[in-house]
Every structure is written in structure tokens, then in C-alpha cells.
Amino acid sequence: NLKGVMPRSRYNEIISFLKGGVRDQSISRTTLKWGIPVPGDDAHVVYVWFDALINYVTACGYLDDRKKFDTFWPEVRHLVGKDIIRFHCVIWPIMLLALGVNPPVSVFAHGWWTVEGEKMSKSKGNVVDPFEMVERYGADPFRYFLLREVPFGLDGDFSESAVVGRINSDLANDLGNLLNRTLQMIDNFFQGSLPASCRRGEREEEIVQRAAAVLAEVDEKIEDFAFDDALKSIWSFISRGNKYIDETMPWKLAKEGKTEELSSVLNTLYDILRLSAMLVAPFIPETAARIWEQLGLDGEPVNMRFDGFSWGDRAPGHTVKKGKVLFPRIDLEEWKKAREAKAPAPAQPASEEPAIVHEELVGIDSFKAVELRVAQILNVEEIPKSKKLYKLTVDLGYEKRTIVSGIKEFFTPDELLHKKIVVVVNLQPAKLCGVESNGMLLAAGDGKKTTLALLTPDKDIPLGSRVS
Incomplete structure (x- = not known):
């Protein structure tokens, strides 16, 4: 079962470990003073990787609440650090099988982050404060970067310049630009109200088919914890929307009085954005909600179901609510200057006043x-x-x-x-x-x-x- 342990490198690690031979494992220790005493022998405490793992099932009601346990445990997936994968993929399944309980469907081992090629260290002063990143760039851009930049499961290197690059390229240029251009044209050509949806042509049918393919791809990738690949697929759809604008040139259709074709283009773009908001909602929920609001829709995109999505499913005259730009572009030169100005000053002796920057x-x-x-x-x-x-x-x-x-x-x-x-x-x-x-x-x-x-x-x- 290649999906029992993911990513593949960790699967290979566990298989190699098992092939090397598995010996009996003691579940108690005598060299430690702290821990849960072994009943009947005060000289022993329970091995921490025996008692700690049991928390997974007891938290779900094992032995105490059968209904709760049957609700949450039939299919479980563990997300753990790569350094503790052997405990979760060897010892833990053996314990569960001995109890007659289903082992996890899959165990996924995540990697570690470095900072510009170096391990994070308090002594080096290169620890990334997530609250500081959120305050500086926003929660959604930071979330997007972490999920998109590095394949989930591998080690990744953090760089603020890479964060800025993703904001400017993916979020501002691609997603933000698609929303802004579309709503601006609906405002300009139809006073902010969508015209009646017209018959779709070959190009529009191709986009509908592409959307169906993207939905299938994203579903498959999320099932495998391949969040970066899921986002790549979503962004290919967003890029298709921007390309569609360049192909159809709505401003030219308006100038030539081709109202029916223009109506079809703008309705297609609207639905591309509606579906995109639903697709990005699990990753950047605040942004998805802002898109949803500007599209003039009720509810929350994160609660919408894809099987209920239908192209052109709205009454004529639906009003959009164009708002602020989703992601203002960050001026790289100004950003570099600000970063250099805020670089830590050389360490001062304790008796001296801090250097003024x-x-x-x-x-x-x-x-x-x-x-x-x-x-x-x-x-x-x-x-x-x-x-x-x-x-x-x-x-x-x-x-x-x-x-x-x-x-x-x-x-x-x-x-x-x-x-x-x-x-x-x-x-x-x-x-x-x-x-x-x-x-x-x-x-x-x-x-x-x-x-x-x-x-x-x-x-x-x-x-x-x-x-x-």
C-alpha cells in the first residue's frame, strides 16, 4: 500500500527498516524517574512511545465512548514529523492490531523548514516568527507561500524574498488581476450588473471541460497531501481565465457592439472566478471570502459544494460589488530598502545604549x-x-x-x-x-x-x- 506511508521516501525508509529485522520492544524503562508507573513494579515506568501513542484512541473515546469512537476512528490519517515516523508506522500499528482496532489509513511525515539554507536557531537569530510574517504580509499570503513553495513532506527553505515573489506573481498578478479586470469590465460595459448568460462557444466549452479536470486533479492531490500540486492545478485554471480575456478582448467586443458575445465572455469569466473562490477557500479562506463578496454572492465559499456548481446558474441582472484590490503589488526596491533599514544592528555591550538605526x-x-x-x-x-x-x-x-x-x-x-x-x-x-x-x-x-x-x-x- 504505497499510500499507507507518505511521501514515498518515508515509505521506502519504513520498508528498509522492516527488512532489516524487527526485534521485541520493551515497553518499560528503569533508567527514568518520570513516567507512568508499571502496575506491580514501581522500579519501572511505561516507555513514553507506548503510552503517548494511546492518546490517539483515548481522545476519540476508546473504551469510554463507543459511539464517539465509531464516528472518528474507522478511518484516520496521522500527520507527524519525519523524525518520529518509525514509532507511528511500526510500533503503533502493531499495538492497534493487537487490540483489534483498525490502524491508520495513512501516516504522512512532513519535512522541516530551513532559513536561506541554514537550520533555524535561536542563537543565530534566524527563527521565523509566524505572527510577524502575518502582520507584515497577511495570513493568507503567508499560508499560500507555505503550502505552495515546497512539496509537502519535503524539507523547505524559507526566504522573505520568495514570499514577496509569490505575492506579486501568483496572488497579485494572477488571481487579483483576474478579479479586478473582470469586475471592472462588468462595471464599464453593463453598469455592474451581469447580462443574461448566452450560448457557449467552443472556447467556453473547453474552459468548462478544463474546470472539470481541475476539480478531479485537486481532489486527487489533496487526498495525497500534495498541496503544492493542488495549488498548481488551481493556478493553471486561474491563468486560463486571464488568457481567456486576452483571447476574447471584451473591450473590442464592446466597441464593435457584439453584445451577445460580450455577455457570454463576462458570464464565463464570472463563473471562473466563482469556481476559483471555492477552490482556493481551503488554502486562503479570507481571500476566498473577499472574492465571494465582490462577486455579490451570499454565504461562504468554504461551505459551498462542488457538486452543486452549475455554469451560468443565476438570474439576469445579478449585481457585482467591486471592492479593494485583493493584493497590492509590493514594490521590490522599496521593500529591499525597508528590509536593509530594519536589519539588526551589530550587538552592543550591555552597558551601552542600542545603536540608533x-x-x-x-x-x-x-x-x-x-x-x-x-x-x-x-x-x-x-x-x-x-x-x-x-x-x-x-x-x-x-x-x-x-x-x-x-x-x-x-x-x-x-x-x-x-x-x-x-x-x-x-x-x-x-x-x-x-x-x-x-x-x-x-x-x-x-x-x-x-x-x-x-x-x-x-x-x-x-x-x-x-x-x-
């Missing part, structure tokens, strides 16, 4: 693009499992917003409540620990991460006042 000079127009306003903190909530983040509700006078801020180490909720602060209000929304943050408060630090001061107005001023 200045940012690049910016023009007045760049400064004006950052919208700063006065706000007041109305509520402070802790975010479960986060040591650094607070969920803040702030009042801008004209609206209330949620901001997630990493200031928990410096302030208690009572110190923050009702305080007036300065907020960046036109920052791209980002999701941190499952909470969407719509803005950022301003603070000053001493460079040593030992103290923090919030920027506050020194006089009473109306909420929402612009800071300039």
Missing part, C-alpha cells in the same frame, strides 16, 4: 499616505494562547474598530482602558490568532524591549481627529 528618507506625499487619527480604547480582551497580544476595541468617533496589538507584556487592561491613542487607520487588515485587526496603534520603545510608551494627544481633542 534611521529609516530611508521619504517624501511628503509618502508621509501623507499614512492616515493617522485619534482614537479611544473602549475595551481590552486577552487572546487565548497568546502571551503578547491584546484584542482592543477602539472608538474613532465615526466608527468602532478592532485592533490586535502586541503590548500585553507592557500594560494591564486597566492601564489601557479609556486611554486616547493615535492609530494608523488605512493599514491593510491582518488576522492574528484568528482575530482580524483593522489598524495599528503607535508606541515608542527604548530599543531594549524593556519599556513601551503609547503615543497620546497632550490635550483633549475630538475622536477621529487627523494627525499630521
Whole structure:
């Protein structure tokens, strides 16, 4: 069963191990003081890789809740690190078969990430903080990069420049561009309302057939944990949509008064986007929801079923809601300058003050693009499992917003409540620990991460006042 252990390299590893001969395995240890005592012999504790594995079945109700166990256990798949695969593929199935319980359908071993060719290490200071990446680039772009960049199961090398490359190429140029171009043409040529769907031609039928093939490919790839291949297949469909625009030239059809052909093209493009939103939903759910909303659809794409998808399935006059660009392109030169400016300064002796690093000079127009306003903190909530983040509700006078801020180490909720602060209000929304943050408060630090001061107005001023 080649899918019993994946990827193939790990399957070969287990087969080689078994061919080398399997000896009896002791399930107790005498050299350890910690562990579960063996009944009847206090000198022994249960071997950790015997008792720990049992958690899989007990969590599903084994012996305690038969109905729950029968619901979750008949077919299970384990996702584990590649360094513990032998325990999961040799010892664990033997234990389960001895109990008369089905072993896992498959065990998939994931790889490890390096950073620009080097192993992550706290001493080297090259550990990638996922919260920092999410704050900088957004949760969906970061998720997309991790699932698309490296075949799942192999070791991968992380590079911020590669993240930016994926954002600009795949997300902005391909997906974002397809949505923006399509909705703009529906706005321009039909005042934002889709015309009646017309008869499909050969080119449209080819796209329908391609969509069916992509659905089958994605289903197969996800079943095999080949997330990168699934995304490649989805993006081939998205690229086909962009190519379809170039082939049909809707702007030319409009100029020549070919309304029926134009209607067919725009309806086809709309359905390409509708299906694409459903396809990307498991990978980049926030983006899929934003596409869905701009298409003027109800519900959530992640909850839609593919067997219920039908081309042209809508009443004439359906209205779209063109919104913000999905993924603004990142200027590489500006990005490089910002990264160089924020590079860690040389280590300073403990007695010296941290080196001051200045940012690049910016023009007045760049400064004006950052919208700063006065706000007041109305509520402070802790975010479960986060040591650094607070969920803040702030009042801008004209609206209330949620901001997630990493200031928990410096302030208690009572110190923050009702305080007036300065907020960046036109920052791209980002999701941190499952909470969407719509803005950022301003603070000053001493460079040593030992103290923090919030920027506050020194006089009473109306909420929402612009800071300039």
C-alpha cells in the first residue's frame, strides 16, 4: 500500500527498516524517574512511545465512548514529523492490531523548514516568527507561500524574498488581476450588473471541460497531501481565465457592439472566478471570502459544494460589488530598502545604549499616505494562547474598530482602558490568532524591549481627529 506511508521516501525508509529485522520492544524503562508507573513494579515506568501513542484512541473515546469512537476512528490519517515516523508506522500499528482496532489509513511525515539554507536557531537569530510574517504580509499570503513553495513532506527553505515573489506573481498578478479586470469590465460595459448568460462557444466549452479536470486533479492531490500540486492545478485554471480575456478582448467586443458575445465572455469569466473562490477557500479562506463578496454572492465559499456548481446558474441582472484590490503589488526596491533599514544592528555591550538605526528618507506625499487619527480604547480582551497580544476595541468617533496589538507584556487592561491613542487607520487588515485587526496603534520603545510608551494627544481633542 504505497499510500499507507507518505511521501514515498518515508515509505521506502519504513520498508528498509522492516527488512532489516524487527526485534521485541520493551515497553518499560528503569533508567527514568518520570513516567507512568508499571502496575506491580514501581522500579519501572511505561516507555513514553507506548503510552503517548494511546492518546490517539483515548481522545476519540476508546473504551469510554463507543459511539464517539465509531464516528472518528474507522478511518484516520496521522500527520507527524519525519523524525518520529518509525514509532507511528511500526510500533503503533502493531499495538492497534493487537487490540483489534483498525490502524491508520495513512501516516504522512512532513519535512522541516530551513532559513536561506541554514537550520533555524535561536542563537543565530534566524527563527521565523509566524505572527510577524502575518502582520507584515497577511495570513493568507503567508499560508499560500507555505503550502505552495515546497512539496509537502519535503524539507523547505524559507526566504522573505520568495514570499514577496509569490505575492506579486501568483496572488497579485494572477488571481487579483483576474478579479479586478473582470469586475471592472462588468462595471464599464453593463453598469455592474451581469447580462443574461448566452450560448457557449467552443472556447467556453473547453474552459468548462478544463474546470472539470481541475476539480478531479485537486481532489486527487489533496487526498495525497500534495498541496503544492493542488495549488498548481488551481493556478493553471486561474491563468486560463486571464488568457481567456486576452483571447476574447471584451473591450473590442464592446466597441464593435457584439453584445451577445460580450455577455457570454463576462458570464464565463464570472463563473471562473466563482469556481476559483471555492477552490482556493481551503488554502486562503479570507481571500476566498473577499472574492465571494465582490462577486455579490451570499454565504461562504468554504461551505459551498462542488457538486452543486452549475455554469451560468443565476438570474439576469445579478449585481457585482467591486471592492479593494485583493493584493497590492509590493514594490521590490522599496521593500529591499525597508528590509536593509530594519536589519539588526551589530550587538552592543550591555552597558551601552542600542545603536540608533534611521529609516530611508521619504517624501511628503509618502508621509501623507499614512492616515493617522485619534482614537479611544473602549475595551481590552486577552487572546487565548497568546502571551503578547491584546484584542482592543477602539472608538474613532465615526466608527468602532478592532485592533490586535502586541503590548500585553507592557500594560494591564486597566492601564489601557479609556486611554486616547493615535492609530494608523488605512493599514491593510491582518488576522492574528484568528482575530482580524483593522489598524495599528503607535508606541515608542527604548530599543531594549524593556519599556513601551503609547503615543497620546497632550490635550483633549475630538475622536477621529487627523494627525499630521
